[in-house]
Amino acid sequence: METITMNKLVKLDYFANEAFKKLRTNIQFSGADVKVIGITSCIANEGKSSLAFNLALSMAVAGKRTVYVDADLRKSVTIGRFRINKAVSGLTHYLSGITKEEPVYQTNINNLYMVFSGPVPPDPSELLATTRFKELLQNLRRDYDYVIVDNSPLGLVIDAAVVANVCDGMILVVSSGEISYKFAQSVKAQLEKTGCRILGAVINKADMSKNGNYGRYYGKYYGHNEHASGGKH
Secondary structure (H helix, E strand, C coil): CCEECCCCCCCCCHHHHHHHHHHHHHHHCCCCCCCEEEEEECCCCCCHHHHHHHHHHHHHHCCCCEEEEECCCCCCCHHHHCCCCCCCCCHHHHHCCCCCCCCCEEECCCCEEEECCCCCCCCHHHHHCCHHHHHHHHHHHHHCCEEEEECCCCCCCCHHHHHHCCCCEEEEEEECCCCCHHHHHHHHHHHHHHCCCEEEEEEECCCCCCCHHHHHHHHHHHHHHHHHCCCCC
């Protein structure tokens, strides 16, 4: 298996680390059969890609063999964000039959593996609905402790609902103050129609400045820093 170097990793502060530890623990208590976990959001720039990667990283740091699958085939940020400076085979190459070998890369981080998205295909939802994608996730489930699947925003396109059919659970990322309750409920309803278990929602970019020193620090990370670290979707 080829190794790639993940550059430009953002070091999380104490409170952000604690938040991801809690999220990791809650997932682990969801059951031993919950291994393939999809992450989606309502719209772009809610922070779901950062959350998905940092959740995978948190799992890896805890000693779990974890693979991050970038299934956001429409607007992936992974290659650019981590300054991957070598050509890699992606998910679209594999699902299109261009490459036969599973596009999994070992990273310079212990226990963390990556599947990159690849070039934007003509119809992402059709590729994700193929038997080949289902079989890939089945193989990853067998070989890794956790599979974290980053998806396109469900409030914009149907891709995440297609992926949910082959996941053990889904997490919905909701950006505080940007998404209406009604819209979040409609996206949740879409997820429920897939029959996939909804593990919960993560409120991102929350302004907790009224909750003392802890709130100011926590709110700063999930507000200004999360927004400034690059476009999230």
